[in-house]
Amino acid sequence: MAAVRPRPDPQQSDFAAQGHCLIRAALPAETVEAAAGPFRAYVRDRHAGLNGFERSLGASATRTVFDLATAPSSIRELVCSPVLGRIAADALGVAAVRVLHFNGFYKPGGGMATPWHQDMGYIPLTCDAVVTLWLPLVPVTAEMGPLIFASGSHHDGALDLAGIDQRYPVSVNAPMQPGDLSLHSGWTAHRSEPNRSGRTREAVAISYFPDGARVRSAHGGPPMMASLLAEALAGIEPGSPARGDTVPLVYAHGGMPPFERDHGS
Numbered sequence: 311m312a313a314v315r316p317r318p319d320p321q322q323s324d325f326a327a328q329g330h331c332l333i334r335a336a337l338p339a340e341t342v343e344a345a346a347g348p349f350r351a352y353v354r355d356r357h358a359g360l361n362g363f364e365r366s367l368g369a370s371a372t373r374t375v376f377d378l379a380t381a382p383s384s385i386r387e388l389v390c391s392p393v394l395g396r397i398a399a400d401a402l403g404v405a406a407v408r409v410l411h412f413n414g415f416y417k418p419g420g421g422m423a424t425p426w427h428q429d430m431g432y433i434p435l436t437c438d439a440v441v442t443l444w445l446p447l448v449p450v451t452a453e454m455g456p457l458i459f460a461s462g463s464h465h466d467g468a469l470d471l472a473g474i475d476q477r478y479p480v481s482v483n484a485p486m487q488p489g490d491l492s493l494h495s496g497w498t499a500h501r502s503e504p505n506r507s508g509r510t511r512e513a514v515a516i517s518y519f520p521d522g523a524r525v526r527s528a529h530g531g532p533p534m535m536a537s538l539l540a541e542a543l544a545g546i547e548p549g550s551p552a553r554g555d556t557v558p559l560v561y562a563h564g565g566m567p568p569f570e571r572d573h574g575s
């Protein structure tokens with residue numbers, strides 16, 4: 311993975327206040343563009359079983375269909391990039407982060423809107439928040455369904471999403487290029503418009519949690535929560551720390567412990 315370019319975006323400091331921000335050229339465009347082909351093939355394979363609704367949305371809303379164990383190495387390398395891990399750790403204000411899961415949001419031309427939601431609603435962990443990095447693998451124009459946020463909504467916990475756009479300022483992401491990143495907190499309400507272009511909006515969302523968070527029961531939660539528990543957190547009892555190969559440590563301030571560095575677990 312190529313080193314991060316020293317081009318911090320002033321909007322990064324918005325994350326704490328707004329619950330989302332956009333960072334330009336966090337990764338070299340060519341690094342992300344080189345991953346676009348392998349991702350396209352992998353997403354096509356993993357999305358083969360999606361129903362019509364999910365295909366139009368561009369992702370499964372009920373189960374996690376991606377996993378690091380089956381992903382080609384070029385995809386694992388991008389998802390587990392310490393450059394991205396550090397951005398996630400800084401956003402969460404923690405020393406070390408693990409990847410919980412990643413998801414392809416490949417909204418086809420003409421694909422439907424993503425409704426308002428808060429990601430924390432399906433996270434089976436005890437942490438205060440997670441952060442999601444949303445990376446476009448192709449240029450995303452205004453007509454392709456950029457992410458839209460209820461700014462500041464992450465301050466207020468679980469929300470009634472009806473009429474949320476009347477209660478918080480609504481912020482639409484500017485057009486993005488490969489290498490740019492959009493960050494949102496697990497508590498930030500967000501959505502996207504339909505893809506009104508003729509091109510697929512190829513984007514990958516990687517979700518990170520603070521190292522040390524514990525697993526909690528998915529009882530009473532939505533299907534995605536049970537799916538994460540069964541897949542990413544398989545075999546870890548509620549109450550136990552969420553760690554292991556399926557939720558690798560990808561960044562630790564001051565350096566990775568030797569075992570983690572050697573085995574990625």
Ligand SMILES: O=C(O)CCC(=O)C(=O)O
Nearest residue numbers: 415424429442444502515
């Ligand atoms: O790409 C989208 O439309 C939705 C993405 C999303 O909900 C997320 O990354 O958490």
Ligand SMILES: [Fe+2]
Nearest residue numbers: 427428429500
């Ligand atoms: Fe989301």
